[in-house]
Amino acid sequence: MLIENNLVLTRSDPSGMGGTQLIYRVKNYGLTAVNRPQEEISQIHWEVEIIKFKDNTISSFEVCHTTELAKNTLKFYTDKSLNEFIEKSFQYFEELDSLEKMLPQDP
Amino acid sequence: MANVVGSSVCRTAVDEGKPEDWVPGGEKQKIIDPMKMFHELPRELQFITGSEAARESMRRANIDIAIAYPITPQSESMQQAGYLYDEGYIKEYYRAEEEIGTFSAISGASRAGVRSLTATSGPGLMRGMEAISSWPGARTPIIMLNMCRVINTPLAIQPDNIEMSFMLNTGILMLHAENQQDFYDFPLAAICASEQVDVTLPAVVSVDGFFCTHARGPVKVTPEEYKLPPRDGWRSAVPAMDNENPPARISRDAPIQKSNFISYHMHSSWQQEVFAAVERSAKYFRKYLGGLTEIVNPGAEDFIVASGCAVSQAREAVRQEGEQGRKVGLIKLKTIRPFPTEELYEAVKGAKRILIPEFNQAGWLHKEVCSVLYGRTKGVIKNGPRVYGGMTMPTEMILEWLEEFRKEVK
Amino acid sequence: MSLETLRPSPAFKDVLPVEYKDLVEHGPYNNRNGKDKQTVKVTDMGKFKEVIEEHPMCAGCAMTLFIRLTYIGMPNPEHTIVVGTAGCGRLAISQASVPFIYGNYGDTNAVASGLKRGLEVRFPNQAKDVVVMAGDGGLIDIGFQGLMHSWFRREKFTTIMLDNEVYGNTGGQESGMTNHGKVLKMAPRGKFGDKVDALGLAKVAGVDYIARLAPTNPARVARTVRRAIMVAREVGSSYIQAYTSCNIEYSIPTPDVMKDAFEIEKERYGFEEIISPAAKEYLDEVEKKAKKKKTDR
Numbered sequence: 001m002l003i004e005n006n007l008v009l010t011r012s013d014p015s016g017m018g019g020t021q022l023i024y025r026v027k028n029y030g031l032t033a034v035n036r037p038q039e040e041i042s043q044i045h046w047e048v049e050i051i052k053f054k055d056n057t058i059s060s061f062e063v064c065h066t067t068e069l070a071k072n073t074l075k076f077y078t079d080k081s082l083n084e085f086i087e088k089s090f091q092y093f094e095e096l097d098s099l100e101k102m103l104p105q106d107p
Numbered sequence: 108m109a110n111v112v113g114s115s116v117c118r119t120a121v122d123e124g125k126p127e128d129w130v131p132g133g134e135k136q137k138i139i140d141p142m143k144m145f146h147e148l149p150r151e152l153q154f155i156t157g158s159e160a161a162r163e164s165m166r167r168a169n170i171d172i173a174i175a176y177p178i179t180p181q182s183e184s185m186q187q188a189g190y191l192y193d194e195g196y197i198k199e200y201y202r203a204e205e206e207i208g209t210f211s212a213i214s215g216a217s218r219a220g221v222r223s224l225t226a227t228s229g230p231g232l233m234r235g236m237e238a239i240s241s242w243p244g245a246r247t248p249i250i251m252l253n254m255c256r257v258i259n260t261p262l263a264i265q266p267d268n269i270e271m272s273f274m275l276n277t278g279i280l281m282l283h284a285e286n287q288q289d290f291y292d293f294p295l296a297a298i299c300a301s302e303q304v305d306v307t308l309p310a311v312v313s314v315d316g317f318f319c320t321h322a323r324g325p326v327k328v329t330p331e332e333y334k335l336p337p338r339d340g341w342r343s344a345v346p347a348m349d350n351e352n353p354p355a356r357i358s359r360d361a362p363i364q365k366s367n368f369i370s371y372h373m374h375s376s377w378q379q380e381v382f383a384a385v386e387r388s389a390k391y392f393r394k395y396l397g398g399l400t401e402i403v404n405p406g407a408e409d410f411i412v413a414s415g416c417a418v419s420q421a422r423e424a425v426r427q428e429g430e431q432g433r434k435v436g437l438i439k440l441k442t443i444r445p446f447p448t449e450e451l452y453e454a455v456k457g458a459k460r461i462l463i464p465e466f467n468q469a470g471w472l473h474k475e476v477c478s479v480l481y482g483r484t485k486g487v488i489k490n491g492p493r494v495y496g497g498m499t500m501p502t503e504m505i506l507e508w509l510e511e512f513r514k515e516v517k
Numbered sequence: 518m519s520l521e522t523l524r525p526s527p528a529f530k531d532v533l534p535v536e537y538k539d540l541v542e543h544g545p546y547n548n549r550n551g552k553d554k555q556t557v558k559v560t561d562m563g564k565f566k567e568v569i570e571e572h573p574m575c576a577g578c579a580m581t582l583f584i585r586l587t588y589i590g591m592p593n594p595e596h597t598i599v600v601g602t603a604g605c606g607r608l609a610i611s612q613a614s615v616p617f618i619y620g621n622y623g624d625t626n627a628v629a630s631g632l633k634r635g636l637e638v639r640f641p642n643q644a645k646d647v648v649v650m651a652g653d654g655g656l657i658d659i660g661f662q663g664l665m666h667s668w669f670r671r672e673k674f675t676t677i678m679l680d681n682e683v684y685g686n687t688g689g690q691e692s693g694m695t696n697h698g699k700v701l702k703m704a705p706r707g708k709f710g711d712k713v714d715a716l717g718l719a720k721v722a723g724v725d726y727i728a729r730l731a732p733t734n735p736a737r738v739a740r741t742v743r744r745a746i747m748v749a750r751e752v753g754s755s756y757i758q759a760y761t762s763c764n765i766e767y768s769i770p771t772p773d774v775m776k777d778a779f780e781i782e783k784e785r786y787g788f789e790e791i792i793s794p795a796a797k798e799y800l801d802e803v804e805k806k807a808k809k810k811k812t813d814r
Contacts, residue, residue, distance in 0.1 A: 020325070
């Protein structure tokens with residue numbers, strides 16, 4: 001099972017291909033993990049994107065490839081490896097948030 | 108000789124060299140009242156594929172015999188059934204020659220009075236259709252899992268649930284699972300309903316192949332040490348053909364099989380009874396599934412009516428509409444036979460717009476809904492959106508249709 | 518039906534149907550010395566209540582005689598279920614006081630596979646014999662796949678082919694078991710292929726007990742049926758192929774039906790048994806035991 005901390009939404013993958021999407025959020029950043037059908041069950045994996053939320057709604061976000069966590073779409077073949085990544089990312093998002101707060105804010 | 112009179116039930120497992128002190132998994136389980144299993148037992152959340160959900164369902168279903176022929180995307184589930192057989196949760200199991208053979212054999216097994224399970228997908232279902240359409244008249248409780256797949260040419264293995272339309276008028280009980288969770292719950296409920304004396308009918312639980320069978324989803328399962336009560340072959344509208352009690356005369360009297368007024372009368376009253384039994388099953392499904400339908404946002408002006416995977420897409424569309432401050436209703440049809448006519452009418456009687464998204468070309472659900480709502484509601488029923496041949500139905504598609512619909516019908 | 522499950526109170530005996538009383542007291546139901554040997558004798562036919570008596574078959578039909586003899590040969594009719602399919606035979610079979618499953622055309626051996634396994638699960642301590650009785654078309658044409666695969670899987674039931682070499686019930690079309698060159702409906706220029714070698718197929722498939730016969734020797738029919746069912750109960754698949762002429766479609770005058778059976782038997786349908794070593798060992802054991810019991814008395 002995947003970590004349920006900071007899990008804000010579990011939904012059917014909105015692409016309509018079947019599968020499930022989980023959305024995690026920490027402050028203004030987060031990640032989505034999508035699990036889509038594979039012809040070979042052994043090929044089932046998690047596709048993970050780091051995302052940046054636009055506002056307070058859950059599903060309004062854009063994919064973010066500019067963090068140190070991920071420059072592109074990540075793939076995880078086991079829940080264990082994904083969980084480890086999620087734990088790491090939570091910590092990173094917290095730090096990112098405090099760093100961003102130190103930047104000069106637009107007037 | 109392994110199978111002498113009086114040998115143990117799980118002889119085949121013994122044949123395969125299980126240790127002397129081996130206890131079949133099924134014998135370690137405790138029997139529990141179905142209502143307790145469905146509504147009271149604690150549940151553990153697992154993240155599993157639809158095929159694995161089917162396996163966990165079978166593990167708790169006290170299946171006596173499972174027979175199937177492999178076909179994509181059903182094969183994942185039926186090889187899981189093989190593992191359950193090896194572990195001793197299913198007592199008899201074999202890979203049949205093809206689907207006519209499979210569905211004939213499973214009807215023989217059901218006639219023996221044991222709980223019988225099979226599974227298939229689109230083309231396999233069509234191949235065995237003659238046998239399937241003879242199950243209800245023979246009053247054989249059978250549980251069939253159907254992982255929907257394209258049946259038309261050109262050949263494809265993708266999800267498309269048009270094959271369900273071919274079963275609508277056979278007298279078989281039909282459930283349509285939305286997701287992995289339903290594919291765990293529905294077979295258990297279908298088994299219990301189909302074996303009731305005033306039902307005694309086969310049941311099919313369909314699910315949209317791949318989308319559900321080959322992807323993981325959250326499933327809450329009951330503890331595996333509990334299983335359903337076994338089938339009682341004598342507690343049945345038509346008793347088992349076991350030569351322990353007088354057989355039903357459906358296959359005995361020559362007049363029933365020949366062309367004369369007695370045979371016409373027999374056949375018509377028999378069919379009436381089969382379809383009446385389908386309706387009688389509704390009360391059990393209401394109990395076991397907590398209703399034939401699930402309704403989101405009752406009283407809305409816009410309503411989506413859906414079954415199977417289309418419900419999941421519609422659910423997300425409803426959520427996104429909600430984020431925009433618009434209330435859209437959703438009615439999920441869990442059973443297709445019995446068709447939840449009154450529940451549907453009650454839910455949508457005040458609706459202005461009714462949208463029916465489907466994963467097939469024929470729009471069979473649209474026709475079903477129209478036929479029961481005709482003349483009863485003022486709402487406009489929209490024929491679509493529909494995707495087929497394995498196409499996907501993104502949430503945006505439903506949202507666009509809703510937007511158009513609102514412009515068309517003020 | 519099982520005499521254990523339904524045992525009428527002796528007080529009600531006089532109101533029971535006479536057919537039931539006759540079957541239990543004088544017929545093949547429950548009348549056995551040992552476990553599986555009928556006391557009713559074929560030579561006494563007409564003196565005891567039979568499992569099948571009334572039927573709507575054509576006058577002089579050899580198939581009817583064979584079916585009657587089959588029911589007399591059954592070692593345990595009260596625990597037997599017969600599976601059949603469309604064809605002439607089921608008109609008689611459906612009238613027997615043994616449950617009969619009449620399924621879709623050609624589904625017999627698949628239905629019997631599921632039925633037999635289901636009965637084994639449900640009655641681990643009571644042997645239930647399953648017997649498929651179907652025509653040549655039902656088994657070798659439309660039911661071919663089910664037939665062969667039930668043999669490949671070594672399903673433990675008996676298959677009896679009522680071989681009248683024609684589709685009698687649908688009005689006389691040629692079947693896979695029709696002889697080469699025979700002019701019948703749907704074979705206006707004579708049948709193209711040869712008669713299917715079903716015995717050979719059974720042998721290749723590993724059937725444990727195979728027999729071919731014509732109903733010329735009633736006692737032999739009953740004995741062959743008994744052997745086939747006993748082998749199916751304990752060893753593996755068994756198959757009987759019986760010549761049961763269609764006097765209508767083959768224009769055999771009613772008084773000459775048995776003459777025809779003797780002639781065909783002599784010409785190409787002689788009695789033949791093919792028994793696997795395992796089945797032979799088992800049959801020897803059973804039959805020796807039965808003989809010993811007889812001499813003991």
